[in-house]
Amino acid sequence: MSDVPSSPEREPFYSGRVPENPWFEIDGPVDAWEFDEAELAFATRLRALAERWDVPFASSWVGRPEDDSSLLAVVTLGTSRLSLADFGVHVTGSTMRGDRLDNPLHFLPERPTSYSIEVTGSPDEHAERAAQWFETILRKPVVRHEWVHDGRIHAELYLFADTGEGMAQRYDSTLSPPGQEQELIAAGQVTGLNWIQTSGLGPPDRIVPVRGTSEGAGSSERRRLSVRGLLGRF
Numbered sequence: 172m173s174d175v176p177s178s179p180e181r182e183p184f185y186s187g188r189v190p191e192n193p194w195f196e197i198d199g200p201v202d203a204w205e206f207d208e209a210e211l212a213f214a215t216r217l218r219a220l221a222e223r224w225d226v227p228f229a230s231s232w233v234g235r236p237e238d239d240s241s242l243l244a245v246v247t248l249g250t251s252r253l254s255l256a257d258f259g260v261h262v263t264g265s266t267m268r269g270d271r272l273d274n275p276l277h278f279l280p281e282r283p284t285s286y287s288i289e290v291t292g293s294p295d296e297h298a299e300r301a302a303q304w305f306e307t308i309l310r311k312p313v314v315r316h317e318w319v320h321d322g323r324i325h326a327e328l329y330l331f332a333d334t335g336e337g338m339a340q341r342y343d344s345t346l347s348p349p350g351q352e353q354e355l356i357a358a359g360q361v362t363g364l365n366w367i368q369t370s371g372l373g374p375p376d377r378i379v380p381v382r383g384t385s386e387g388a389g390s391s392e393r394r395r396l397s398v399r400g401l402l403g404r405f
Contacts, residue, residue: 194221204242206242210262214242216294221302227382233245237278243260244259245258245259253339259272260288260297265292267292267300270287270288310383311333313382314378314380315329317376326340326369327340344367
């Protein structure tokens with residue numbers, strides 16, 4: 172690959188926190204969700220704890236999942252043009268469970284991930300643990316790996332720099348080197364709806380800090396990247 176632009180810019184994350192849009196606002200009229208006293212106590216305490224955070228802003232809200240089975244609090248990591256990953260906690264009675272949410276209905280995954288938490292306790296205890304969990308995720312550094320051909324980016328991978336876990340990727344065959352797409356398909360570097368996987372491209376041409384520090388980007392590149400739940404095109 173050649174002609175890599177020399178001065179890549181940090182891509183802005185979803186940002187611009189304003190007073191009228193605090194962390195974990197209830198998504199719509201409170202009465203519409205029919206929250207009970209314990210659920211409202213959890214939401215209020217979580218919001219108060221989040222106001223103390225010194226982290227880049229991310230989209231967040233409180234509501235219910237599609238089946239109304241629990242209270243749901245969600246944080247979405249994303250850039251100005253792309254949603255990368257949702258992380259959320261479901262609170263049902265005295266139990267709170269949290270994980271990365273890989274579906275548009277915001278249900279917990281069938282198989283818990285490394286982010287999974289489960290807590291039994293009071294609304295205040297749930298809020299304390301949820302706030303700690305969300306803050307840890309919000310502090311994780313995110314980078315973007317880019318592959319360039321003829322001066323144009325033909326593939327991107329967003330990942331956590333500290334663990335190498337991928338969140339979203341893009342591959343544009345119209346900008347890629349001639350024959351590369353066919354080679355990747357022949358090598359089995361496809362999944363889902365024939366989405367090309369960036370894991371077959373080799374080392375990226377550059378690594379761009381996106382959120383937090385870029386520290387750890389070099390070590391993560393040496394790891395075998397996880398591509399669970401990656402997007403094909405966006």
